[in-house]
Amino acid sequence: MGVIRAEPARMTDWAARSIGAAWRAFDLQLAAYAGLLAILGLVMAYTNSVEQGQAVLSGGTTFVRGLMWTGIALIAFVVTTAFDYKWLKTFAWPLYALQLGLLLATLAIGHGVGGASRWISVGPFDFQFSELAKILMIVVLSNYLGARQGRLGSLTSILGACVLVAPPWILVMLQPDLGTSLVMIGILAGMLFMSGASLRWLGSMAGLVLASLPIVWNYILRDYQKQRLLSFLDPSSDTQGAGYQLFQSQIAVGSGGLTGTGLTNGSQNQLNFLPVQESDFVAAIYLEELGFVGALVLLVLFAALLFRLMVAGWRSKDPFGMMFASGLASMILFQLVVNLGMVIGLMPITGIPLPFISHGGASLISLAVGLGIVQSINIRQTRAEW
């Protein structure tokens, strides 16, 4: 492995197929759901800008930045769709090196709040490379697990996958970024499961992880992280301190009712009761302003998107395609559950963005790249037998 093998068949593949055939294989539904979710994200960027009292179309507002990132994401999506995903297998190891490089760079020159280093400034914009690292991680794992088909009953395959994830995971924990590191574990678990790895070994691993939780609590988690977890257990006990965000967030969601308070009318948002309302807690604003109806729309869109991702995986003739689609689905499902769960008081605060909706260029572009790869997988299969 690690040697670039030029295969003439691949080079000619794109040219050999008509654009029409590619278009027919392109999953329009998948693109549509993702597009609608991205539009919801823009709507939230708009309402946030209005409520912050900004002139919506002037430079630098959340909305204008959102528009720009969406444009870049669209380009990234088209480019990765056109790009033959099979090259990813070839470049898996260099991509792994790139992932580690990005994370190391973030640690070295990144900045963030409270002494953390999470973002790297690219021109006037802050870019969170750990988002891109998650997608690269899925690529690397897809390549590894796809190549080990047939040997997945053994513990070595599982341990191998864990060893692959360990270096980037440690680099993320050093930032420190608990949210992203948890997402990485979620991706690993989902992909191991979908790879067909031995359930007995997977179960034992899970048991081991649970058993090690006390060690994590005592030696790995920072104080503020513990505080967040503790306040989750009883958010109303300290409504002005650590439980404040959780409490205010639940108030926001609850006051949304059936149809919501209407866009730009959220009192919680407008008066700054909610912290980080444009990123991690954006869902609270969404749920307050669009209510339960809006929540159903959001959840149905996510469910449909996940379904189309699983269909893509199901259809894929080669294990890499199946693994990648599963990995991306795991990531989106995990982030959806953890972020919404946090907003509605089912999960502790961990700082995981809600895909498409939370503002953040890196998150959106990474999703676009991931979805582009899945489309690339879609259009490079022969027609399914069903």
Added chain:
Amino acid sequence: MTPLLDGRRQYSRPNNRFLIFALAAILAIGGLTTRLFYLQIVNGGQFTVLSEGNRTSAEAIPSARGLIYDRRGVALVKNVPTFAVKIRPVDLPEDRRDDVVSRLASLLNMDPADINGAIDSNPGSRFDLVRIATDVPDATARLLSEAGDALPGVEVVIEARRQYPLGTLVSQLLGYTGPVSPDQLPALRTEGYLPDDLLGKTGIEAYYETQLRGTYGSKTVEKDASGRKIQDLQTVTQAQSGDSLTLTIDAKEQALAQKALLWGMRAAGLKRGVVIVENPQTGEILAMVSLPTYDDNAFARGISGKAYAKLLADKNKPLLNHAIQAHYPPGSTYKLVTGSGALSDHKISTSTRVTTRPYLLLGQTKFWEWNHRGWGAIPIMLGFAHSSDTFFFQLAGMLGIDRLAHWAKNFGFGAPTGIDLPGEVAGIVPSNPWKQEMFGEKIYPGEVYQAGIGQGYDVVTPIQLINAYAALANGGKLYKPQVVRQIIGPDGSVVRPFAPKLIRRLAVPRSVLTTMREAARNVVLVRHTYNLVDLPIVVAGKSGTAEFGIRDSKGRLPFHSWFIGIVPKNPKKVASDPTGMKAMAREDAQLVVLAFAYDSRTKGNTATEIVKYYLQLHFNIKHDYRNFDLLHRGNFYQSN
């Protein structure tokens, strides 16, 4: 290598895992949906209320505090607009606190420790304002309000502060306002007080707090999460100004009393003293001076911790109103009780002669006459006039301790008079039940003797003593002393007019009181009080010398001196009444004056000199009758 696009799967797809993954996703999304349904539809209303409460909150509109005037309408307190500096702790980042505090301290010319203390003892929540400084100069206030981001959490507000134009003249009487203390806050909060509120702490400001404060109004304001006000929404209730007070105190008399007391204390080198002037016909207090004193304005401006500690540490207790908040042995002034009691209980009559001696012997103990000689067998008119100790030892012995206590209590001793000032103490009237409770034993016969002349366990407050003599002067009506004459509403109407409040009619027959008044005049006539008799007005009275503390090398005790003077109506001496006895037989006295000189140890009775000087000033007597030589220190027991 198998061609990739041959349409066959290159691996065995784990179909059941797809199924499980899909199920897990459905379960997870279904769970989120259920929870959202519960939060938004089932419980929605409750959160809407919470969200509204988050946004609007009630804020108090302070009311204008009532003013205080003396009986002639002289303003004793004003409300002046002033800049106050406050800190909202939640807006002050912890890592910048030291920096902000030290800069604030230098701008306000304060001790950083005081600022830190104020923040740390903040009784409210971190969202409530904490008072740092009151009465900040305009220039500093402007500088601070422009500092903005350089001093996060610091706010400058305009508020009314109390100004006491007469300063130290009426300090303990008026008292001062100050910030709510942390231990008071929980109780006060239910009454609508704010954590950074001011309230009366001592004196009249404290006693009449409810009336002076008025009723705070309320308005709803819109706030953001950090507690910053966005706008006023509406006024719910208007603030109602507090009531104003007209005192019984006459600022002019107060100034004369203070002048007389200051002179006496300076001349005799004393550290503490009290002068009280009362109208015996109503119980109105015309003047009440307690020295040393302090300035209420220092507190109204926000006293520094250091200055306050210094006042607290002063062993002469300037913060205390010694007229009502401290008790001292009454000495011979107490012979009023013993004499009245013995006459009322018919132990003696006005003509009964009691033999006075150099000393009385009780077991092995000698109870000395103060002049170590005695006056032979004399009636009460002379016994009281010469203040014979052996005379009143014997009267006390005839009465017994419990009857003596009965009469003392009848005169108002041993219980607070109920004057409308806070912190009044009760004094002690010894009796068998009292001693049984305190020491588990009965009163000894020697202690009965001591009690009869106002020594031993006897302690009284100056206000009790003058009030007892006021009852003597008016023929037996024991009035509750009062310092507030009227309560005036914000519209100028009289909310509470003045009315004398009778505690009780003394059980002592009026004829006995007349005898005692005449005896008090005789005190002056026999020159027990030196040249007081030479004044062009009729004065009756009783002096007292009360030993206390520890004996010196010659076995002598330090002592306080007392004098209470009674001046009849139309006091000018007239030819038809050369002795003034007729005037004293009447019950129409308008003026009772008490002076108390703490630890006097002078040749003569300092208190008498102080009262005499006050009367000279009050009646505008041109000739000066003061005896400066009586105020030289060091001599002991020149008078009693």
